[in-house]
Amino acid sequence: MIRPDAPLLLEIRDLHARVEDQPILKGVNLSVRAGEIHAVMGRNGSGKSTLSKLLAGHPAYSVTGGSVLFRGQDLLALQPEQRARIGVFLGFQYPVEIPGVSNLEFLRVATNARRVERGDEELDTFAFEDLVRERLKLVQMDPAFLERSVNEGFSGGEKKRNEILQMALLEPLVAILDETDSGLDIDALRIVAGGVCQLAGPDNATLLITHYQRLLDLITPDYVHVMAAGRILRTGGKELAVELERSGYDWVDQEVA
Amino acid sequence: MPALALPKTAAWLAELAGEPLPGRRQEDWRFTDLAPLQAVAAELWSGPDPFSQCSLPGGISRIAPAQAQLLLDQGLQATGSSTAWPVRLNRGASPHFLALRVSGSVEPLQLTFDAAAGQGLLALQLLLVLEPGASLELLLHHGSRAANATSLVTVAQLGQGAKLNLGVLAPGDARASLLSHLAISQAPASELQLTTAVGGWALSRFEPRICQSEGAALTRLRALQLVAGQELADTHSQVQFNGPDGQLDQLHKVVADGAGRSVFNGAVRVPRSAQRTNAAQLSRSLLLSDRARVDTKPELEIVADDVKCAHGATVSRLQQNELFYLQSRGIAVDQASRLLLRGYCDEVLRELPAAAASAHPLQLLLRERP
Numbered sequence: 101m102i103r104p105d106a107p108l109l110l111e112i113r114d115l116h117a118r119v120e121d122q123p124i125l126k127g128v129n130l131s132v133r134a135g136e137i138h139a140v141m142g143r144n145g146s147g148k149s150t151l152s153k154l155l156a157g158h159p160a161y162s163v164t165g166g167s168v169l170f171r172g173q174d175l176l177a178l179q180p181e182q183r184a185r186i187g188v189f190l191g192f193q194y195p196v197e198i199p200g201v202s203n204l205e206f207l208r209v210a211t212n213a214r215r216v217e218r219g220d221e222e223l224d225t226f227a228f229e230d231l232v233r234e235r236l237k238l239v240q241m242d243p244a245f246l247e248r249s250v251n252e253g254f255s256g257g258e259k260k261r262n263e264i265l266q267m268a269l270l271e272p273l274v275a276i277l278d279e280t281d282s283g284l285d286i287d288a289l290r291i292v293a294g295g296v297c298q299l300a301g302p303d304n305a306t307l308l309i310t311h312y313q314r315l316l317d318l319i320t321p322d323y324v325h326v327m328a329a330g331r332i333l334r335t336g337g338k339e340l341a342v343e344l345e346r347s348g349y350d351w352v353d354q355e356v357a
Numbered sequence: 358m359p360a361l362a363l364p365k366t367a368a369w370l371a372e373l374a375g376e377p378l379p380g381r382r383q384e385d386w387r388f389t390d391l392a393p394l395q396a397v398a399a400e401l402w403s404g405p406d407p408f409s410q411c412s413l414p415g416g417i418s419r420i421a422p423a424q425a426q427l428l429l430d431q432g433l434q435a436t437g438s439s440t441a442w443p444v445r446l447n448r449g450a451s452p453h454f455l456a457l458r459v460s461g462s463v464e465p466l467q468l469t470f471d472a473a474a475g476q477g478l479l480a481l482q483l484l485l486v487l488e489p490g491a492s493l494e495l496l497l498h499h500g501s502r503a504a505n506a507t508s509l510v511t512v513a514q515l516g517q518g519a520k521l522n523l524g525v526l527a528p529g530d531a532r533a534s535l536l537s538h539l540a541i542s543q544a545p546a547s548e549l550q551l552t553t554a555v556g557g558w559a560l561s562r563f564e565p566r567i568c569q570s571e572g573a574a575l576t577r578l579r580a581l582q583l584v585a586g587q588e589l590a591d592t593h594s595q596v597q598f599n600g601p602d603g604q605l606d607q608l609h610k611v612v613a614d615g616a617g618r619s620v621f622n623g624a625v626r627v628p629r630s631a632q633r634t635n636a637a638q639l640s641r642s643l644l645l646s647d648r649a650r651v652d653t654k655p656e657l658e659i660v661a662d663d664v665k666c667a668h669g670a671t672v673s674r675l676q677q678n679e680l681f682y683l684q685s686r687g688i689a690v691d692q693a694s695r696l697l698l699r700g701y702c703d704e705v706l707r708e709l710p711a712a713a714a715s716a717h718p719l720q721l722l723l724r725e726r727p
Binding site for chain 1: 677678679681682683684685686687688689690692693696697699700701702703704
């Protein structure tokens with residue numbers, strides 16, 4: 101939902117970044133207001149995954165120029181955990197398996213870290229179980245997954261549902277979903293997309309990083325951005341995704357060249 | 358601060374064992390400095406007999422001393438344990454002795470050996486004879502609060518089809534030593550689960566020696582050893598298959614912090630008679646400090662040709678991708694590290710006998726406040 105007067109949540113200005121000695125982002129500009137859904141599309145290596153991890157504070161990327169403001173605050177100055185607590189969420193393309201750490205315990209510690217930041221009371225084990233069971237319904241997840249180690253032995257679809265469950269518990273202001281659609285069959289995709297749609301509201305924003313239009317058939321974006329060579333090359337509405345699906349990325353290559 | 362060896366103690370220990378202390382030139386003791394053992398007072402621990410208070414559930418009876426001694430000797434010989442230095446020391450130190458026969462399936466048992474604030478050397482011997490088909494879950498709980506030493510020799514004989522679930526929970530003291538030798542013989546179709554969790558001792562040495570006397574038995578070993586400060590933890594395990602169709606599943610985990618040192622030597626012996634043995638050994642070490650040191654060595658002697666013997670060893674730090682994942686959910690680095698560490702340890706600790714839970718092994722071994 102586009103509302104020109106909605107508060108600006110995320111403001112990326114001329115962002116440059118590198119991994120080791122390799123420049124990846126070469127001047128990204130993007131503004132995200134509350135209520136908006138943005139899709140960032142592009143080929144492998146265009147920089148879209150780098151952008152998402154960098155916003156979450158992944159230590160492998162170093163910023164070499166530009167700025168990122170989150171509700172006016174310098175996001176890049178914050179540790180990854182501080183970014184999460186103030187409402188930035190990254191849905192991982194490859195959620196990490198953590199043997200021996202109970203999923204339920206992990207979800208509770210994470211949820212409480214965010215609650216404390218928002219000035220809410222921490223939830224004890226019982227209150228949290230009530231909350232998590234209610235949110236499980238959103239992604240149609242079996243409560244048995246709470247008893248297992250974080251993502252350990254989960255299928256691709258189960259891992260992605262677990263990501264959306266975390267999003268449902270943390271209630272971020274900006275959710276960045278990095279190829280959440282990859283590796284999902286059509287049923288799992290519907291469930292995951294359904295969860296994202298239910299969580300999207302007038303006060304938060306969603307950034308979908310994706311290759312394919314099929315996710316955008318289920319979640320209608322307000323803006324579609326095409327990334328190439330570390331920059332956003334073009335911005336449009338949903339029709340841009342349709343055009344990409346039809347004509348491919350060849351025109352992008354020509355423009356970059 | 359490193360323990361200061363008392364000259365009188367070294368001589369006294371050598372006299373008890375009937376031979377000098379093992380030195381660093383002996384392969385089995387290459388990495389193991391016995392200085393903390395020599396820092397205890399040259400006297401026997403004088404507290405009450407830890408076995409005298411022990412009440413036994415139905416199905417467990419005491420074995421008469423003369424027969425018990427005979428069975429103990431047989432058990433030690435079967436695993437080649439008689440000449441091991443810790444066993445010799447133990448025998449010379451007038452150990453308290455408990456010999457038990459187990460018939461049928463019995464209630465879980467727990468034995469506590471707490472050297473507490475006592476002085477000198479506490480020596481203990483435990484003999485377990487499991488009749489065919491018998492089943493026992495036993496937790497041995499060690500402890501110490503001073504510069505003392507505990508020497509335990511455990512001999513177990515598992516009859517045909519018997520099941521022993523033996524747990525050792527040993528949170529120690531940074532001035533204390535623990536020497537534990539286990540000699541376990543398994544008849545066919547018997548099942549042994551041995552779970553040891555040890556941490557916080559100036560010096561600990563575990564020597565589990567298991568012999569599948571005719572093969573066709575199941576041996577499952579789970580171990581966690583933690584070192585920090587100047588501590589040293591050493592496990593020398595040995596599994597011998599004397600017949601076909603035996604199985605071994607061994608996991609040895611280490612957490613090394615501070616200037617701690619961990620030693621693991623895992624011997625697996627598969628002679629020609631032990632065809633179709635299926636053995637797997639995995640050693641995983643977590644290094645939390647630049648000054649900590651881990652020495653890990655699998656030692657596989659395989660003569661039989663139709664066998665599966667897998668082994669692996671990893672030494673690593675906390676996984677950066679796991680840390681980042683937790684951080685990206687709002688969990689601070691120190692709390693995330695603690696979660697990962699607890700998860701790492703829990704893989705072994707959750708296999709301890711159920712009685713261990715009330716002692717909160719994670720908090721005990723990680724030295725967390727409850």
